Each structure stands twice: as C-alpha cells, then as structure tokens.
Amino acid sequence: MKPTLFAAALGLAAIASFHVQAAPLDHVNPLMGTDSKPELSNGNTYPSVGIPWGMNYWTPQTGKMGNGWAYTYTADRIRGFKQTHQPSPWMNDYGQFAIMPVTGAKRFKEDDRASWFSHKAELAKPDYYRVYLADSDVTAELTPTERAAQFRFTFPKTEQAWVVIDALDKGSYVKLIPGERKIVGYSTRHAGKPLTNFRNWFVIQFDKPFKSGEVWDGDKILAGAQEAKVDHAGAIVGFATADGEKVGMRVASSFISLEQAERNLAREIGSDDFDATRAKAAKRWNEVLGRVEIKGASIDQQRTFYSSLYRMVQFPNKLYELDEAGKPVHWSPYNGQVLPGRMFAGTGFWDTFRALYPFLNLMYPSVNREMQEGLANDFKEGGWLPEWSSPGYANVMVGNNSASVVAEAWLKGLRGYDIETLWQALVHGANNAGPMEAVGRAGVEDYKRLGYVPYDSGIKENAARTLEYAYDDFAIYQLGKALGKPQSEIGVYAERARNYRKLFDPETGLMRGKNKDGSFQAPFNPFKWGDAFTEGNSWHYTWSVFHDVVGLIELMGGRQAFVNKLDAVWTMPPVFDDSYYGQVIHEIREMQIAGMGQYAHGNQPIQHMIYLYDYAGAPWKTQYWAREVMNRLYRATPDGYCGDEDNGQTSAWYVFSALGFYPVTPSSPQYALGAPLFPEAVLHLENGRKVSIKAPGNSDTKRYVDALSIDGKPVSRNWIGHDELMHGAQLEFRMSDKPNQRRGTAAADAPYSFSQDPSEKR
Secondary structure (H helix, E strand, C coil): CCHHHHHHHHCHHHHHHHCCCCCHHHHCCCCCCCCCECCECCCCCCCCECCCCCCCEEEEECCCCCCCCCCCCCCCEECEEEEECCCCCCCCCECCEEEEEEECCCCCCHHHHCEECCHHHEEEECCEEEEEECCCCEEEEEEECCCEEEEEEEECCEEEEEEEEECCCCCEEEEEEHHHCEEEEEECCECCCCCCCCCEEEEEEECCCCCEEEEEECCEECCCCCEEEECCEEEEEEEEECCCEEEEEEEEEECCCHHHHHHHHHHHCCCCCHHHHHHHHHHHHHHHHCCEEEECCCHHHHHHHHHHHHHHCCCCEECEEECCCCCEEEECCCCCCEEECCCEECEEHHHHCCCHHHHHHHHCHHHHHHHHHHHHHHHHHHCCCCCEECCCECCCCCCCCHHHHHHHHHHCCCCCCCHHHHHHHHHHHHHCECCCCCCECCCHHHHHHHCCCCCCCCCCCHHHHHHHHHHHHHHHHHHHHHCCCCHHHHHHHHHHCCHHHHHEECCCCEECCECCCCCECCCCCCCECCCCCCCCCHHHHCCCCCCCHHHHHHHCCCHHHHHHHHHHHHHCCCCCECCCCCCCCHHHHHHHHCCCCCCCCCCHHHCCHHHHHHHHCCHHHHHHHHHHHHHHHCCCCCCCCCCCCCCCHHHHHHHHHHHCEECCCCCCCEEEECCCCCCEEEEECCCCCEEEEECCCCCCCCCEEEEEEECCEEECCCEEEHHHHHCCEEEEEEEECCCCCCCCCCHHHCCCCHHHCHHHCC
C-alpha cells in the first residue's frame, strides 16, 4: 500500500509515524474513564462528541435509554446515538433524544434495534465518532457543532434501510415532513424535578427522500399518522440503498423553539458537508487544547494530559442560543421564560471550585466571563445561585461554593459583567437557608450564632458544611474588600472565615462534629465516612482549611506535627466505617483499592492535601506525592481515573499538577508549587503572553526541585502569583533525583494563609 493511502486508512494517529507533528486533538481518548459502574468508578465518563462548552454533546448509548451510565466500555451493544446534556451519571440527563440506523425488519424499540459492536471497529474522538453496527451492517459516523451535528450512515444494498428517531418517554412529540425530507419534534425527559415550559426541540434534515415514514408510541406504530404527541414518541423512516451508499442527516436542537432549532441548523451547518463540519470542529478543539503546549512528554503522558484537558472544557455547557440578530438568549430553567443574555448549566461547584474554575480563570478567562454573566442571570431569575445545576437547582452536595467561583473570577481580573448583582447574590446565599439544603446555607442560623453547624442539629454532614462555609466566607470577604465594601458590611465574613477553629479537636488533632452545647460528637470514629462529613471521613476533611493552612498548622502543634499528620494519611491502612451509608459506596472502594492508605484521590475533599507540605516547610514531599498520584492513578485508558471525573475537577488536578503548581486557595492570588511532569510546557495566555515552564532533565527519578528561578531570579518560595503568570513568566526548574531539604523550608516560603495576612492581624 502506498504511504499516503496507508496514512489515510489509519487516520491522523498514523501520520505521526511519518514524523508529522501530531495536534493536541490527536492525543485525546474520549474512552478514558468509561470502564465504570455504580459500584466502582474509573471516571464515570462517556465518550462525548461535541465542541468545547457546546450546548449539546453526542454519545453512543449502550445502556437503557434513561440510564445514567449511558456508555460503559464493557458493553457490547449500542442502542442509539444520543444527544446528551448529562454532567454525571448520578445526575443523569435532560432533554435527550436518540438516533439509530437499522436494516432488515422494521425495528424501533431500543432492545430490538440494538446492535453488537466492537471497540476494534470503533473510533472515538472529540470531533468525530465512527462505529460499525454489526447486526445491521451499517457504519455510523457523526461530527458536531455547538448546537447541531451531522450524521453519515453507510448502508449495504437493501430495500429495508431505516433510521429510527426516539424522542424518549415522559412526554414527547414527533412530526414527519416527507416533502422536505425532515423530522421535527421535542423531548421533555428530565431526570430531576419538573421544569416549566421545558422542551428540547429538534429538527432533522435528510439528504435523501424517504421511501416510507411512520411515527410510533412506545411499542406500537401509529398506523397512518404523520405526527405523534404522546408519552413516548418516535419516528422511523425507510430508504432503499445501494451497496455502500451514504445517507446523511443534519440535526440541530433548541430549548427555545422549533424556529430557533432551524436557525441553529442554518447558522452552524448551513451548506457545509460532513467533512467541512468535522474540519471546523477539529480546528476549534485544537485551538482550545493547543493553548497548553507540552514538550518532551512520553506518548502516554501526552494522551493522559490532553484527554484530561478535553474533560475540563466541556462543563458547564452553554444553555444559551443566538437569536435572529445574533444576540444571546436563553430558556430559563428557573421560570420557564425566554430571556436575553447568557446562561450555562451542568456542573457542581462542590467539585469544580477547587481547580476547574481556577484553570478557566488562568487559561480561558473570556469563557468564564460569560459564565459569570450566566450566574448573575441565575440569581435574577431564580433568586439564588446554584451550587449544582442540571439545568436548574439540584439538591445534592454541601457548601456554598458559588461564593468561591464568583469571588475568584473578579479577584483574578475578570471584568465586563454585573458584579454588583453577584455580590448581592453572595450575601444573600451566605445568610439564608435556601429552598433546598443544597441551595443557600443549610443550618445557617446556628452557623451565624455558634460559628458552626451543630452535629445534633438535624442537618446532615454538618462538619463538612461548616468547613466549606468558613472558606466561602473568606472568599466573600476578599471580594468585598476588592469591591471597596465597608468593613462594617464585610467584617463579619472575616470573623466567620476563622470558624474552622471551632471544629478542631485537640485530643485527636482532627476535625470533629460539635453539638449545640459545645461538646464534641461522641462516639467519634475518624474513619467513619459520611455522618458529619461528605463522601469522606475526618482524615479527609481535616485539611479543608483552604484559606488558612498555617492557622491549621498552629492548631496541630506546629510544622513537624503537621507534616507527621500528613504523612500518616499515606501510611495508615485503608480501613473504613460505612455504617452511615449502610453499604460500601464507590468512593470508599476506590480509596480501599488504590494502595495509598487513607488518601482518597478519587473524591474531591482531599485532593489538595498533597500541596499542604509546602506550607510546613517540606515541599519535597509535595513533589514526591504529586508525581506518585500522577503516575499511579491516571492513564488515558478506559479505567484511567481513580474515581468520578466530575466535570473536569479530577482532570484539573492532573493538568495543574503536571504543569507544576496548584490552586490550594482558589480565591487567593497564589498557587502552591509542586514540580512539573514534563521537561517543558508553554501556556499561551488569552492576553497574548506566554508562560514558559522548563525543567531540563526532568524524569521519573528526577522528580525533585533542586532550584527554581522565575524570570531569571532564583526563588526559594513555594508559590507563584497569578499576576506573575498573567504578565508572562519564565519558570526554570533544576531537577534532581534527591530531595533538597533546605530549599523552601523557611516560614516566609509558605503560600498565603489568612492568619498570616499582615492586613488581617488582630
């Protein structure tokens, strides 16, 4: 075979073997994390095909329609190709519908139309998906835009080629328009609470006339009907095809109207053919992923890095659309109206405030500026900021971490949106219990009166709430200062930021639930998951003092005692008490099998802990353990994560750590330093400047930082400032195979802590 044909046959990956530089997109494996199940998460991801932050994604569906585990790597049959907005299998989906080609007998029910497939005949990329459906002898392909997609089905010679449209149950509608080779309809299926005026309208345009067309309801064809508005509506259209004939489809959707769906189709696909749409999608992915350039990495490291970055630029996804004049408008999940402005949905701040949003502020600030505009609209239309949105308020997880997301963006320089409305939203959320436990602050009256949410208050996971509220109050205070708010208004948040101290138990040296009368909860098992904590135990949550690590060090008896406590996390056996849940939840199992003691990287509360050695004068331990976690718990394979990926957060830990720094305190202007994973990386900032990170000789054995210079000046500190990076910076790491136990050991080398802030000394 000629080399050019060989490369074309194998695709872009093969081109690299001819010494052509591979693009970032070529390294992404969307199947990373798909070998998961409810009992054990290796990511709980699905292969999403879409555009960064797009309104819709597409995925092959191996599970039953409505099953949150949409695609699992061990499955062997595909039931359809689903438009999805699902942020997590635990949250499930909304507004989904599915498309499936079949041949032979007319089969439209999901089990009947399902086809065997093999990963050997599957290609999953962010911009393109292809699979061979064995039962129908059909090759299916799809490629996306932000709100639309193109499909291409290659059929065998047959008089019985079909395409099935499944609008799913819970109230749906389809209509055939044969003269226009078109199907329109809507889905209303939503896994959460009812939503006002919720419809995901779709329009499907074929490039081949229908030979036949029918609509169906559940398990029966509606004879003679051309439209159906029923519980479970669908359509099936037939064709006669020649051998190898390709039938094309253009699909778009809208939460606003059918007219808007048509507009989205015309604007985003227009006259483009399949390959033109794919080329545009690939270009966009390479623009976004290419903002971070890595050099000298192994092929496995490149795949893991860019597969992680791919996960970081999907959620929250756009809920807004562009009207006839090109202005942003959105259907509101809060009041059901169509209103001007932007809105996003599909993320949980309990996860993503930690590292995902800090990465957006560093590398994609214009995108987060739009998200901040959307948050202001959330508050205007719903009366609260969401802590989990899918697409409206969801009653899961704890904390008031929207405060961190809002404060950090402004503090790190984002402008051009209604910060005063967002300030009012933060103040409102911090001082009131919301319409559900996960909105506003559950237990807020006790928190304001006592400084903590009591263990015996009837509010579950109270210690976790207290610790997160204290950090969120710090974030509010910092934003208030930046906005010039009077001390009489914001001083209370500075006081509350110290509330973490109220839960510290000097007897055990750990955080512990506390009763209304001031006594600690008893009995107390620091290995008990849940109860006073959220998806973790006291050994995980004790470190959740993001804003005042030095204050926590003092409570623990000083730096050596603190380091000893950190060390103990790694050396203890992975014992646990699951009695609060009554079963071993998957987060517990993932800690147990990781072989890293009590360190539970598969869930968020402890992920920053590795960087706390920086605050206690032992940065070489941060360098060692960060590399261990990157090496042992991440790979670009179907089992490549060590727990839920969670909308980019677990990926963001890896990407930040691979670059050599991490945002322990998101709403402070500093990042704690680790050590780079690669010999070289370049950050191409939106403002046109570059951050160069060099670590010559970096390797798995040379993982320790012997010396560091920033812009040519030697530094011993264990942090770098956000402003330093944004102005463009050159970081030169001298790496060693032995830890330098002299560098970074002075108290002045520690990153920011609230209790050490000269302006806050009392």
